[in-house]
Amino acid sequence: MRTRVSAVTEPSVLNDTKTAYDSVATLYAELFGDVLKIKPMERALLAVFAELVQAHGAGPVADIGCGPGHVTAHMHALGSVTFGIDLSSEMISLARHAHPGLRFDEGSMTALDIADGVLGGILALYSVIHTPPAQVPAVFTEFERVLAPGGHLLLGFFAGDDALPQEFDHKVTLAYRWSPDSLANLLRQAGFVEVARLLREPQEGERFQQAHLLVRKHQEP
Numbered sequence: 001m002r003t004r005v006s007a008v009t010e011p012s013v014l015n016d017t018k019t020a021y022d023s024v025a026t027l028y029a030e031l032f033g034d035v036l037k038i039k040p041m042e043r044a045l046l047a048v049f050a051e052l053v054q055a056h057g058a059g060p061v062a063d064i065g066c067g068p069g070h071v072t073a074h075m076h077a078l079g080s081v082t083f084g085i086d087l088s089s090e091m092i093s094l095a096r097h098a099h100p101g102l103r104f105d106e107g108s109m110t111a112l113d114i115a116d117g118v119l120g121g122i123l124a125l126y127s128v129i130h131t132p133p134a135q136v137p138a139v140f141t142e143f144e145r146v147l148a149p150g151g152h153l154l155l156g157f158f159a160g161d162d163a164l165p166q167e168f169d170h171k172v173t174l175a176y177r178w179s180p181d182s183l184a185n186l187l188r189q190a191g192f193v194e195v196a197r198l199l200r201e202p203q204e205g206e207r208f209q210q211a212h213l214l215v216r217k218h219q220e221p
């Protein structure tokens with residue numbers, strides 16, 4: 001097991017992200033806690049993800065950057081053993097309050113307190129968007145480390161057209177849009193095989209195209 005990175009040793013960008021989400025956690029939960037109800041394509045993708053993870057039978061799902069835990073709870077309702085992890089203690093506190101039967105831990109995707117190869121799946125929905133681009137390959141390597149061979153990762157993010165990640169004026173804190181091809185390349189370099197991708201147009205109230213990449217960790221020979 002890895003030693004949990006303490007707040008004192010976190011790079012400043014993690015502290016800034018944590019502070020920013022701590023300060024908006026209640027509002028975020030009010031605005032987005034029910035958002036899956038109006039996102040049929042995301043619900044369909046989560047159902048596919050749950051089915052693939054359960055068919056493989058390789059371990060629980062970690063919802064990394066889970067926010068107030070609404071997707072964690074949705075996965076649980078789909079029959080997947082799922083727990084949430086988030087940098088923001090306020091988000092974790094709201095998630096525990098809203099979903100008392102589920103497990104939520106404070107932690108960072110940059111150094112997960114999870115043993116090698118134990119997860120059947122990882123959800124990272126709009127959470128890697130806050131990672132400085134130079135650190136994203138290391139985060140994908142960390143995801144690959146904790147997934148079992150053949151385990152699935154579903155990554156959600158705001159799509160951009162440029163080959164290079166584009167910083168944008170996210171309402172909470174510094175964030176980046178990525179082209180699906182650029183992130184797919186980084187995932188391939190980290191040891192993942194692409195299974196599917198979804199690119200959809202913005203719905204009412206959204207500014208950008210929304211992208212999801214579904215990938216699988218290489219099976220051992």
Ligand SMILES: C[S@@+](CC[C@H](N)C(=O)[O-])C[C@H]1O[C@@H](n2cnc3c(N)ncnc32)[C@H](O)[C@@H]1O
Pocket residue numbers: 014017018021032064065066067068071085086087088091107108109110124125126127128130131
């Ligand atoms: C835009 S919210 C997305 C929440 C949820 N996944 C959803 O789809 O609504 C981003 C979340 O990622 C968390 N986050 C950002 N960087 C993180 C990191 N390095 N490790 C864990 N969580 C992180 C934030 O605290 C925040 O709760």
